[in-house]
Amino acid sequence: MLVSCSALCAQTPRYEVKRAAKPIVVDGKIGGDGKTGAGEWAAAGKIDFGFPWDFQTGAKQRTTARLLWDDEFLYVSYDCDDTDITAQFTQRDDPTYRDDAVEIFINPVPSQIAVYYGLEMNVRAVLYDYFAVNAKHFLKRFQFDGVQLAADIRGTLNMSGDKDDGWSLEVAIPWRNFEERAARPTPGTVWTANLNRWDGTEPNRRLSMWTDPREPKPWPHKPERFGELVFVK
Ligand SMILES: [Ca+2]
Ligand SMILES: [Ca+2]
Numbered sequence: 001m002l003v004s005c006s007a008l009c010a011q012t013p014r015y016e017v018k019r020a021a022k023p024i025v026v027d028g029k030i031g032g033d034g035k036t037g038a039g040e041w042a043a044a045g046k047i048d049f050g051f052p053w054d055f056q057t058g059a060k061q062r063t064t065a066r067l068l069w070d071d072e073f074l075y076v077s078y079d080c081d082d083t084d085i086t087a088q089f090t091q092r093d094d095p096t097y098r099d100d101a102v103e104i105f106i107n108p109v110p111s112q113i114a115v116y117y118g119l120e121m122n123v124r125a126v127l128y129d130y131f132a133v134n135a136k137h138f139l140k141r142f143q144f145d146g147v148q149l150a151a152d153i154r155g156t157l158n159m160s161g162d163k164d165d166g167w168s169l170e171v172a173i174p175w176r177n178f179e180e181r182a183a184r185p186t187p188g189t190v191w192t193a194n195l196n197r198w199d200g201t202e203p204n205r206r207l208s209m210w211t212d213p214r215e216p217k218p219w220p221h222k223p224e225r226f227g228e229l230v231f232v233k
Contacts, residue, residue, distance in 0.1 A: 014228040015045060015230065017074075022040070024170060024172060026150050027152065028125070028151045028168055028169055028170055045066065047195060048064055057204045058200030058206030061082055061199055063078060063081070063197045064079045065102075069185065074106075074172070074173045074175065075170070075172050076170070076173070076195070078195075079166070079168045080100075080167050080168065082165075082199065085100055085157050086100050087099035087158070091126065092127055092143075100123045102120075102169055103198075103220065105194045106119075106192075107226055110191060113135075115133055116226075118130050121171060123153060124151065125150055129147070130142055135223055144173060144174075145174065149170070151170075152168050191228075192227065194211055194220060194222075195210045196208070213225045
């Protein structure tokens with residue numbers, strides 16, 4: 001039987017996570033001009049975020065994410081163009097997604113979509129981390145162990161009268177955090193993930209991301225639409 005291909009047939013993306021040549025220095029600085037990812041991020045491929053919801057009124061500002069790995073850590077970096085950098089939340093597990101923030105959702109067992117991990121980090125490098133159940137219950141008492149996190153601001157925080165350049169963020173996540181679900185990846189291992197960014201202030205917000213969840217409203221929690229992370233040498 002022929003099944004007509006709706007938008008839901010659209011493929012989710014695949015990204016090769018390469019090995020870091022040496023441990024990443026987590027200082028929030030990506031190196032070079034950020035856009036080129038020179039220095040320690042030079043080996044990593046780029047993920048440019050898309051804007052799935054045209055009816056949102058926030059500015060469409062560029063985000064480039066990169067991932068690398070080694071024996072100890074999964075590394076993620078984000079480079080964000082941003083003319084107005086804002087963030088209010090300062091405590092672990094605050095709702096950082098209401099600020100200028102970037103996120104990664106990680107599913108180490110792609111054969112199921114019932115549970116995954118979330119890290120949502122604002123431009124102050126404040127972490128909201130949780131274990132997600134049915135893309136609906138976010139158990140924030142789960143705490144990632146040994147995460148290194150830093151942001152670098154090219155502009156002024158919470159000062160709207162001037163024009164900022166942007167900000168970047170680096171995070172290193174120890175593999176032991178996933179040990180109840182999966183062993184540390186080896187070359188060829190496939191996990192799934194999505195990477196997102198919340199930008200702007202109400203009412204002019206904008207959600208951009210790697211893989212489009214194909215949801216009518218801005219909502220990133222759609223594990224069946226996560227992209228594939230393929231760990232390579
Ligand atoms: Ca902003
Ligand atoms: Ca937590």
